[in-house]
Amino acid sequence: xxxxxxxxxxxxxxxxxxxxxxxxxxxxxxxxxxxxxxxxxxxxxxxxxxxxxxxxxxxxxxxxxxxxxxxxxxxxxxxxxxxxxxxxxxxxxxxxxxxxxxxxxxxxxxxxxxxxxxxxxxxxxxxxxxxxxxxxxxxxxxxxxxxxxxxxxxxxxxxxxxxxxxxxxxxxxxxxxxxxxxxxxxxxxxxxxxxxxxxxxxxxxxxxxxxxxxxxxxxxxxxxxxxxxxxxxxxxxxxxxxxxxxxxxxxxxxxxxxxxxxxxxxxxxxxxxxxxxxxxxxxxxxxxxxxxxxxxxxxxxxxxxxxxxxxxxxxxxxxxxxxxxxxxxxxxxxxxxxxxxxxxxxxxxxxxxxxxxxxxxxxxxxxxxxxxxxxxxxxxxxxxxxxxxxxxxxxxxxxxxxxxxxxxxxxxxxxxxxxxxxxxxxxxx
RNA sequence: GGAGAGAUGGCCGAGUUGGCUGAAGGCGCUCGCCUGCUAAGCGAGUUAGGGGGGAAACUUCCUACGAGGGUUCGAAUCCCUCUCUCUCCGCCA
Numbered sequence: 001x002x003x004x005x006x007x008x009x010x011x012x013x014x015x016x017x018x019x020x021x022x023x024x025x026x027x028x029x030x031x032x033x034x035x036x037x038x039x040x041x042x043x044x045x046x047x048x049x050x051x052x053x054x055x056x057x058x059x060x061x062x063x064x065x066x067x068x069x070x071x072x073x074x075x076x077x078x079x080x081x082x083x084x085x086x087x088x089x090x091x092x093x094x095x096x097x098x099x100x101x102x103x104x105x106x107x108x109x110x111x112x113x114x115x116x117x118x119x120x121x122x123x124x125x126x127x128x129x130x131x132x133x134x135x136x137x138x139x140x141x142x143x144x145x146x147x148x149x150x151x152x153x154x155x156x157x158x159x160x161x162x163x164x165x166x167x168x169x170x171x172x173x174x175x176x177x178x179x180x181x182x183x184x185x186x187x188x189x190x191x192x193x194x195x196x197x198x199x200x201x202x203x204x205x206x207x208x209x210x211x212x213x214x215x216x217x218x219x220x221x222x223x224x225x226x227x228x229x230x231x232x233x234x235x236x237x238x239x240x241x242x243x244x245x246x247x248x249x250x251x252x253x254x255x256x257x258x259x260x261x262x263x264x265x266x267x268x269x270x271x272x273x274x275x276x277x278x279x280x281x282x283x284x285x286x287x288x289x290x291x292x293x294x295x296x297x298x299x300x301x302x303x304x305x306x307x308x309x310x311x312x313x314x315x316x317x318x319x320x321x322x323x324x325x326x327x328x329x330x331x332x333x334x335x336x337x338x339x340x341x342x343x344x345x346x347x348x349x350x351x352x353x354x355x356x357x358x359x360x361x362x363x364x365x366x367x368x369x370x371x372x373x374x375x376x377x378x379x380x381x382x383x384x385x386x387x388x389x390x391x392x393x394x395x396x397x398x399x400x401x402x403x404x405x406x407x408x409x410x411x412x413x414x415x416x417x418x419x420x421x422x423x424x425x426x427x428x429x
Numbered sequence: 430g431g432a433g434a435g436a437u438g439g440c441c442g443a444g445u446u447g448g449c450u451g452a453a454g455g456c457g458c459u460c461g462c463c464u465g466c467u468a469a470g471c472g473a474g475u476u477a478g479g480g481g482g483g484a485a486a487c488u489u490c491c492u493a494c495g496a497g498g499g500u501u502c503g504a505a506u507c508c509c510u511c512u513c514u515c516u517c518c519g520c521c522a
Contacts, residue, residue: 041479041480044491045479045490045491048490048492049491051502052490052491055448055502056448056449059449059502059503060448063448069502071502072502074502076501078502079501079503243476243477245458368439370458370459
């Protein structure tokens with residue numbers, strides 16, 4: 001959510017921003033709503049002021065034993081007028097709030113104006129795209145051939161967009177989770193969090209999934225609970241409605257969680273394989289920082305995610321999302337895209353964003369500096385470090401051998417209990 | 430599921446015969462003083478959100494004692510509903 005006063009005085013740049021983001025949103029109602037709200041608020045506050053004043057007088061009169069009945073009956077009218085106005089005002093506040101809640105964040109000035117992902121500038125590329133002397137297979141074929149991925153039976157259990165991992169496939173997923181968590185906690189200074197995998201609507205609103213994107217979420221019937229689409233939601237909301245002390249910033253959290261997404265509107269897209277599932281695992285990095293440090297922290301956070309790809313020796317590139325591709329709450333986002341030889345393309349494996357104060361304002365996450373008066377909103381950031389299922393995809397496709405087996409990356413071997421190769425024979429064990 | 434207790438400021442904790450209590454007291458924190466370090470001591474300050482005025486420092490008003498509603502001229506204090514926390518019993522991984 002943007003700051004009300006900012007919107008009030010920057011309506012034109014808001015309109016330009018919406019256009020750059022390819023948003024079709026009319027903000028012309030804003031000015032009227034805002035003025036009406038303020039007008040009504042002023043009248044109401046004046047009435048309240050009067051009531052407070054006279055009420056004190058009544059107390060004083062009674063204390064002296066005087067008759068206050070005339071003043072009291074006069075106050076009855078004032079009070080009922082206040083009550084009426086108090087009933088009306090929320091309509092305007094809520095309508096204004098609803099409008100404010102669906103306005104996306106202002107992109108950072110460094111974000112390129114563009115239409116869609118085609119316009120995302122590539123910032124850097126890492127690793128050699130190895131030439132294979134055989135025709136590389138897509139990961140779903142590798143996985144099914146090895147018996148480590150089973151999509152057919154998964155659909156029996158839950159339908160499409162689910163997978164069963166088996167044997168060393170399951171082991172590989174688990175190894176990657178531990179590998180990532182260890183690096184981020186031991187080397188990058190993050191505190192490990194294991195949050196609830198379901199959260200209430202206030203949490204979903206805090207990070208921006210609600211009210212605009214409810215159709216992307218799985219809701220628990222009969223409860224005010226949703227399955228989390230990313231650990232960003234529970235972990236960012238840890239400090240919802242809190243005032244942190246300036247000295248404890250920046251706060252770094254890392255969390256492994258499964259993620260649940262309805263993938264509404266993506267019918268027919270990525271129907272094969274692990275790329276787009278209703279449930280997938282992710283290790284997520286979340287930061288709370290001072291405003292002036294958030295862009296440095298975004299660079300560092302992205303490097304932390306890149307480190308995982310480097311250790312696994314997976315070629316990737318980093319792009320900066322243009323205005324048309326930028327997510328609703330983000331001011332700036334770097335995507336890490338891993339090379340997938342089986343599909344001959346780069347595929348998003350991490351998304352690292354600075355939300356500036358956008359989420360903090362919704363979630364009321366503030367901090368108080370030493371010796372300074374008042375509070376300030378923190379900046380929140382997060383990034384995948386990494387999407388685990390897609391990392392499995394990348395390993396299967398990049399480390400596949402001509403005979404259909406898959407070599408385990410060197411740095412991962414210890415996490416695989418010394419296993420260095422997944423072959424159909426070995427997996428039967 | 431049954432029976433109780435509770436929810437107050439960054440924290441602890443008063444206040445429940447309704448009326449200068451935005452909230453005693455303490456801790457913490459900030460600034461100053463004092464003491465040749467440290468500790469202790471003294472003085473002052475220290476909730477947040479919003480509206481108006483001001484370039485700003487600041488100032489003024491409104492709101493908030495878990496949330497929502499009610500009673501009343503007036504509610505932290507009385508009534509109702511909800512949420513959450515804790516204790517005991519039952520059930521259960």
